[in-house]
Amino acid sequence: MTSSDPSVQLDHTPGHIKHDGHNLTGFVIFLCSESIIFLAFFAGFSLFKLTSPEWLPAGVDGLEVRMPLINTIVLVSSSFVAYFAERYLHKGNLWGFRIVWFITMLMGAYFVYGQYVEWSNLKFGLDSGVFGGTFYLLTGFHGLHVITGIGLMGLMLFHSFRPGNYEKGDMGVTSVSLFWHFVDVIWIILFFLIYVWQRY
Amino acid sequence: MTSTNFDPRILKAPHPVPGAPDNWKRFFSINTDAKVIGIQYIATSLLFLLVGGLLAMIVRGELITPEADLVDPTVYNGLYTMHGTVMLFLFLFPVLNGLNNLLIPTMIGAPDMAFPKLNAAAFWLVPVFAVLLMASFFVPGGPAQAGWWSYPPVSIQNPLGHFFNGQMLWLLAVALSGISSIFGAINFVTTIIRMRAPGMGFFKMPLYCWTAWGAQTIQLIGLPALTGGAIMLLFDLSFGTSFFKPEGGGDPVLYQHFFWFYSHPAVYVMVLPVFGIFSEVFTCYSRKPLFGYKFVALASFGIVFLSLIVWVHHMFYTGTPNWMRILFMFTTMTIAVPTGVKVFAWVATLWRGKLRLTTPMLFCLGGLVNFIFAGITGVMLGTVPIDIHVGNTYFVVAHFHYVIFNAIVLGVFAAVYHWFPKFTGHMYYEGLGKLHFALTFIGCTLNWLPLHWAGLLGMPRRVASYDPEFAIWNVIASVGAFLLGVAAIPFILNMVSSWARGPKAPPNPWGAIGLEWLLPSPPPAENFEDDVPTVLNNPYGYGLDQPQVADEAFYVRRAQEA
Numbered sequence: 001m002t003s004s005d006p007s008v009q010l011d012h013t014p015g016h017i018k019h020d021g022h023n024l025t026g027f028v029i030f031l032c033s034e035s036i037i038f039l040a041f042f043a044g045f046s047l048f049k050l051t052s053p054e055w056l057p058a059g060v061d062g063l064e065v066r067m068p069l070i071n072t073i074v075l076v077s078s079s080f081v082a083y084f085a086e087r088y089l090h091k092g093n094l095w096g097f098r099i100v101w102f103i104t105m106l107m108g109a110y111f112v113y114g115q116y117v118e119w120s121n122l123k124f125g126l127d128s129g130v131f132g133g134t135f136y137l138l139t140g141f142h143g144l145h146v147i148t149g150i151g152l153m154g155l156m157l158f159h160s161f162r163p164g165n166y167e168k169g170d171m172g173v174t175s176v177s178l179f180w181h182f183v184d185v186i187w188i189i190l191f192f193l194i195y196v197w198q199r200y
Numbered sequence: 201m202t203s204t205n206f207d208p209r210i211l212k213a214p215h216p217v218p219g220a221p222d223n224w225k226r227f228f229s230i231n232t233d234a235k236v237i238g239i240q241y242i243a244t245s246l247l248f249l250l251v252g253g254l255l256a257m258i259v260r261g262e263l264i265t266p267e268a269d270l271v272d273p274t275v276y277n278g279l280y281t282m283h284g285t286v287m288l289f290l291f292l293f294p295v296l297n298g299l300n301n302l303l304i305p306t307m308i309g310a311p312d313m314a315f316p317k318l319n320a321a322a323f324w325l326v327p328v329f330a331v332l333l334m335a336s337f338f339v340p341g342g343p344a345q346a347g348w349w350s351y352p353p354v355s356i357q358n359p360l361g362h363f364f365n366g367q368m369l370w371l372l373a374v375a376l377s378g379i380s381s382i383f384g385a386i387n388f389v390t391t392i393i394r395m396r397a398p399g400m401g402f403f404k405m406p407l408y409c410w411t412a413w414g415a416q417t418i419q420l421i422g423l424p425a426l427t428g429g430a431i432m433l434l435f436d437l438s439f440g441t442s443f444f445k446p447e448g449g450g451d452p453v454l455y456q457h458f459f460w461f462y463s464h465p466a467v468y469v470m471v472l473p474v475f476g477i478f479s480e481v482f483t484c485y486s487r488k489p490l491f492g493y494k495f496v497a498l499a500s501f502g503i504v505f506l507s508l509i510v511w512v513h514h515m516f517y518t519g520t521p522n523w524m525r526i527l528f529m530f531t532t533m534t535i536a537v538p539t540g541v542k543v544f545a546w547v548a549t550l551w552r553g554k555l556r557l558t559t560p561m562l563f564c565l566g567g568l569v570n571f572i573f574a575g576i577t578g579v580m581l582g583t584v585p586i587d588i589h590v591g592n593t594y595f596v597v598a599h600f601h602y603v604i605f606n607a608i609v610l611g612v613f614a615a616v617y618h619w620f621p622k623f624t625g626h627m628y629y630e631g632l633g634k635l636h637f638a639l640t641f642i643g644c645t646l647n648w649l650p651l652h653w654a655g656l657l658g659m660p661r662r663v664a665s666y667d668p669e670f671a672i673w674n675v676i677a678s679v680g681a682f683l684l685g686v687a688a689i690p691f692i693l694n695m696v697s698s699w700a701r702g703p704k705a706p707p708n709p710w711g712a713i714g715l716e717w718l719l720p721s722p723p724p725a726e727n728f729e730d731d732v733p734t735v736l737n738n739p740y741g742y743g744l745d746q747p748q749v750a751d752e753a754f755y756v757r758r759a760q761e762a
Contacts, residue, residue, distance in 0.1 A: 022314040026390040033382055033420040040428035040461075044443065044454055052449040126441055130449035133441035137432065 027175040031182050038186050041141065045134045045193055057128035063135075064118075065195050071114040072191050075146075078107035079184040082177045089166060089173055097173075098160055101153060104180070108150045115143050138190055145183045152176045230324065232316035233725050234301045235623060237323050241298025242616070244326055246695075248290035253685060255283040260647075260681035263674045268664035276664040277345035278337075278366070284348030285333065285370065288466070289377045292608065294326050296473050297384050299615055300412050302623050304388055306716035307406045309397030309733060311726040314390040322383035329376035336369040344370035347662060349459055352444035352452045356437045363438065371434045378427045385419040388412060397715065397728075399735040399750075406714055406739050407496060411476030414500040415469045418507060422462035422469075429458025453519060460511035467603060468507040471571075472500060474611030475542055478564050481614055482546050483740045484712040485561040486553025490740040491545045502538035510535060516584050517591045525584045532582035536575065543572060558710075559633030563614035566641045570606035574599060577652065592662075595655025601648045610640065613691075620698070621705030625722040628702060632694040639687035646680025707759035713748050714739040718755040720762035731758075 049055060056062070082104045088096035119139075124132045156173050159165050166173075226236050227243070259279050262270040271279065301319065305312055313319045336343040343366040346355035350370065358365050392413045396405065433455060435441040442448020444455045475496075483490045490496060512520055512528040546568060555561065577599040580586050590596060613636070620628050651659075654673040659666055666674070708717040715735070719727060733749035741748060749755065 022390055022394050025394055026315060026318075026386050029386050029389055029420060030382075033386070033424055036421060036424035037428045040425045040458060044428075044432070044458075047451065047454060048443075048449065051451065054449050126435070126439060130442055133432075133435065133443050133448075133450075137435065137441070137443075 023171050024175060027178065031178065035182070035186070038141075038189075041134070041138055042189065042193060045138060048130045048134055049197065052130050054129060055131055057124045057131055060124050060128075060131075062198050063195055067114060067118050068191060068195050071111050071118075072187065074107050074114070075111045075184055075187055078104050078111075079181050081107065082180050086173060086177050094160060094166070098157060101157055101160075101173075105150050105153050105157070108146055108153070108180075112143060112146055112150070115139065115146075135194065138194065142183070142186055142190055145186070149176070149180050149183050152179060230320055232312070232320050234305050234313045234316065234319060235723065235725070237319055238298045238301030238303075239623065240323055241294045241301060241326070244330075245291045245294035245298060248286055248294075248330065250688065252283055252286035252291055253688065255279050255286065257681055257685050259283060260678040262664055263666070264678040266666050266668045266671055266674075271664070273664045274345060275342065277347075277662070278343040280662060281344050281347050281370075282333070282337075285344070285373075287604075288348065289374065290326070290330055290333070292470050292604070292612075293377070293381060295612055296412075296415070296470060297322070297381075299473065299477075299612070299619075300384070300388050300416075302619060303408055303716065304391055304412060305395070306622075306719060306723055306727055307409055307714060307739075308392065308395060308400060309715045309728055309735070310391055310395035311729065313387050314395060315387050318383050319387050322380045322387070325376055325380035325383070329373040329380070332369050332376070333373040336366040336373075339364055339366055339369065341365050349456075349463065350433065351459075352433060352436065352455050355433060356444065358437060368434065368438055371430050371437070375427060375430050375434075378423050378430070381419050381423055385416040385423075388416045389420065397732045397735050397749075403494060403497065404735050404738045405497075406476075407479035407490065407493070407500075408473065408476035410497045411472040411474075411479075411500045414504040415472040417501075417504055418465045418469050418472075421508060422465040425458050426462035429455055429462075432458075453515070456515050456518060457511070460514045461508075464511040464514060465504075465507040467600075468503055470608050471603065472503065474567065474608045474615075475500065477611045477615045477618075478542075478546055478568060479740075480712075480714070481560050481564040481618055482549050482553075483742055484618075484710055485556045485558060486550050487556075487742045488549055488553040489742055489744060490738075491548035492541070493738055493740060495541050496545045499538035499541045502541075503535065506531060506535040506538065510582075513582055513587065516587045529582060529584050533579065536579055539575060543568070543575070558617075559628070559630060559637055560614040560618035562634065562637045563610045563617065563640075566637065567607045567610035567614065570602055570610065570644070574602035574607055577602065590655055592660055593655040594651045594659045594661055597661050598648045598651035598655055601644075601651075606644045606648065610644075613637075613640070616695075618710070619716075620695075621709050622716055622719075622721050622723070624699050624702075625705050626698050626702035627705050627709065628694050628698040632690045636687055636690040636694065639683055639690065643680045643683035643687055647677050647684060648680070650674075650676045707756070707762075713741060715749070718749065718752070718759055720759045724762070731755075 081100060085097050085100035085104060088094075088100060119136075124135075126132055126136045153176055156176050159172065226233075227239055231237065231240075258271065259276070262268065262276055262279075268276065301313065304310075333343075340362050341360045344350065344355070346367065350367070355367055358367070392405075392409055402410075432441070432443040436444050436450075442450045444450045444452045446452065479490055479496060510528060510532045512524055513532045516525050516528075557565075577595070581590070581596065581599055617628060617633055620626075650673040654670045654677075655661075657670065659670045659673075705721045707719065707721050709721075710717075715728075715733065716723070718733065733751070733755055735749055737746050737748050739748050
């Protein structure tokens with residue numbers, strides 16, 4: 001095989017950037033590691049829920065589910081929207097990507113707003129026993145991830161206006177949308193633990 | 201072309217190799233070269249070995265007499281807490297990350313780490329949390345006093361009521377240390393998985409890379425649990441939550457689970473790379489192939505897996521139900537199997553080898569002997585009845601110092617000597633090195649061997665005063681500790697003077713096999729640049745007619761000409 005063979009040259013087209021693959025590998029490793037923190041918090045929450053003698057603080061008889069449910073639906077569907085944005089990018093439709101990507105960001109922002117409304121209507125605080133502590137720790141830590149995700153998506157949107165940015169690969173977008181799916185899956189587990197489990 | 205004597209690649213590689221840097225200022229700057237970062241890590245951590253050693257010598261000075269007379273008992277609490285914290289988070293983790301930075305890219309033929317900027321960020325977090333930790337000596341109430349494990353409820357007391365108290369700074373420092381280690385771990389694992397030289401399959405990788413890979417995998421799985429626990433502890437201490445306060449429905453034992461889920465495997469984070477160092481050094485200085493290469497490599501991941509399911513053996517006496525004790529006693533026992541595989545492989549490697557007793561070989565032999573001893577006391581401690589009997593006594597202290605100092609730190613010293621010529625370009629002085637080994641080995645044996653007896657007799661740990669019947673063991677131990685302080689003098693002298701004016705090192709002073717020995721000493725910034733060798737065999741073909749790389753003669757010549 002000589003170097004003029006087209007199949008050899010394929011590896012050296014501008015789309016092939018050596019370090020992109022590393023970024024995605026590193027990011028996946030990071031996500032696996034990050035999920036352990038959530039796992040630790042989930043384990044703590046479950047243990048407290050099962051063993052704590054006084055679970056709900058005085059004057060609180062549970063959490064309202066309607067608002068978080070709407071929030072869940074918005075966040076879960078935003079994951080699909082992010083997937084479509086990615087598809088547009090792969091097809092080379094840059095404006096399609098930008099618009100749909102921005103819709104994903106808006107849905108994320110709505111989730112954060114919903115979380116804010118829920119927090120401001122609650123009758124217990126961080127120091128209201130182990131229930132208050134775990135509730136705010138879990139939702140707050142997850143909320144931080146949502147805000148980080150929105151920030152990262154904004155960064156990717158900004159990058160898309162740089163001429164020729166995505167011609168050499170779109171690992172940044174792939175990583176961020178992976179992060180978004182991760183945040184989404186964490187929320188689903190969290191929703192079942194905090195809101196659904198309280199009924200049983 | 202074929203008839204000429206000139207290899208075209210020699211002409212292609214420019215001489216002197218560009219960026220083969222010769223300016224010492226780069227070690228004091230924010231640099232993204234893994235070899236610079238590696239030396240920054242090692243130098244910083246050795247500085248903190250001195251700090252931690254000084255704290256240890258004050259502790260041993262206090263314990264030389266049964267009465268609490270040298271320092272105030274509360275100061276004593278702060279001293280041993282900070283000794284443990286400094287030694288683990290500011291000496292051992294950074295020094296091993298330094299070795300990883302030097303060795304992993306050069307051993308696998310990569311030009312640098314996968315994420316050089318992340319690598320620099322991971323290193324520069326070390327001085328940041330070092331300052332935080334050292335600052336805790338100067339806040340009201342002094343440094344953290346709850347021991348290195350910081351169990352609640354002791355660790356969530358804040359009698360003076362200051363927001364910035366020693367415990368809070370301790371927790372911040374530990375959290376930052378965790379972030380730095382995660383950055384490092386992502387980098388090392390990605391580099392090993394994706395940047396190996398052509399032909400280097402996983403089963404042709406040097407064992408140091410296997411063990412470092414295993415160790416960093418533990419960091420990735422275990423460290424987040426400790427970070428989660430530390431965040432909750434910080435909230436309990438500073439923001440009024442009650443995760444670990446029984447009065448608010450919390451559970452103090454949960455913290456112990458979080459803590460030991462990471463901190464038991466953390467011992468394997470430290471010892472696994474030392475297993476790798478043993479494998480490199482024993483083969484090189486006994487001129488024999490490593491016995492059972494594949495088994496030794498796979499045993500590393502056997503240890504990784506088992507290390508994650510043994511943590512409750514630290515909690516046999518803190519209200520653990522019996523079925524859990526039996527279960528975790530069993531898993532703890534099984535961890536002796538992969539470890540035993542490794543020990544047998546090393547002994548079989550040494551068996552009838554042509555031993556050269558250089559300084560790194562002596563340190564490794566000493567480390568191996570101590571490790572076997574520590575393994576035996578480890579199996580003892582893993583059994584529930586003995587553990588309940590000697591829990592919280594000096595037997596435990598002696599056991600883990602046998603692992604951490606007498607085996608791990610001796611292995612780290614071996615690595616520093618073995619690869620010193622490669623990365624500084626100068627030979628060290630063998631006489632000073634052997635003096636350092638003799639003082640260290642005698643010192644560490646005197647220091648921790650007698651404490652096993654004191655512990656079996658029931659001397660409790662973490663108390664400034666003790667019953668006079670234990671005096672004799674403690675006097676011997678203190679003499680050993682001061683001898684270890686003296687041992688630092690030949691080491692520092694050797695390192696500084698060898699680097700400044702030691703004889704120039706050839707590319708491969710030990711006749712060792714491995715990609716790093718095919719590079720000039722010190723290696724250029726980009727290691728092999730475009731001429732990465734193609735790997736044919738694992739790097740343990742001593743005495744076999746089995747070249748590690750294709751066209752080895754070319755690389756040997758190139759390294760010599762550089």
